[in-house]
Amino acid sequence: VGIAEQTCAGVAAGLATLGKIPFISTYAVFGSMRMIEQIRQSICYPNLNVKIACSHGGLTPANDGGSHQGIEDMGIMRTLPNMRVIMGADYNATRKLVAQMAKTKGPAYIRFTRDAVPGIYDEDEEFTIGEAKTLRGGSDITIIAVGDVMMLALNAADKLNEIGISTRVLDMHTIKPIDDKAILKAMAETRGIITVEDHNIINGLGSAVCEVACEHGGFPVHRIGIKDRFGESGPYETLLKEHDITIDEIISKAKLLLI
Secondary structure, three states, X not given: OOOOHHHHHHHHHHHHHOOOOOXXXXXXXXXXXXXXXHHHHHHHOOOOOOEEEEEOEOOOOHHHOHHHOEOOHHXXXXXXXXXXXXXXXXXXXXXXXHHHHHHOOOOEEEEOOOOOOOOOOOXXXXXXXXXXXXXXOOOOEEXXXXXXXXXXXXXXXXHHHHOOXXXXXXXXXXXXXXXXXXXXXXXXXXXXXXXXXXEEOOOOHHHHHHHHHHHOOOOOEEEEEEOXXXXXXXXXXXXXXXXXXXXXXXXXHHHHHOX
């Protein structure tokens, strides 16, 4: 339907009432904001089987600037009843999660990047919506990350392990429904959690993890992400550094948690 995103949501809702499994595809800023009323009223309220698959998530639009960087999208979608919120860490993860979305009844939002990201998973790796993947084992610190910043989390964990800080890494590819069992296990077996996301730390992965931690007695959590501000134009790696979404920041927060 071109740039008529609100119409697109209505068309998708209509198709879902006829037994189809419609996929909406647009930029994350438009998929989560321009048609939010239609998603809420026409898709989530009647709990229709519509899948919203959005590219250009987070800071990955880079030089397109703050207007096109969807850094609030997963948080917005997380507040809607019946909505699942998903982001794969690489191509193979995303491919499998899209297939899972198609098989799982009800509204779902999956976020993509703009450019390619490093490969992490083999093509035969299996995924279940709502179940985190453990990529590194560890007993001191847990890093929980989602999406395009997963490689930063893995590289930070490797450096921490080299200096004697045993670091667990979880790929929380589904932030709604969040895998509370994996979080509670991390709380029981490690001394602190660091969340890493290419998203506003308000209402994203970090908030979801903190909610679980607070509801189960409290636990030290440091959130790494975009701190309640808009993006700006610039190379992707430069923008990550501007927002302190870096390996060095993860290592610094891990050391603080162990003091």
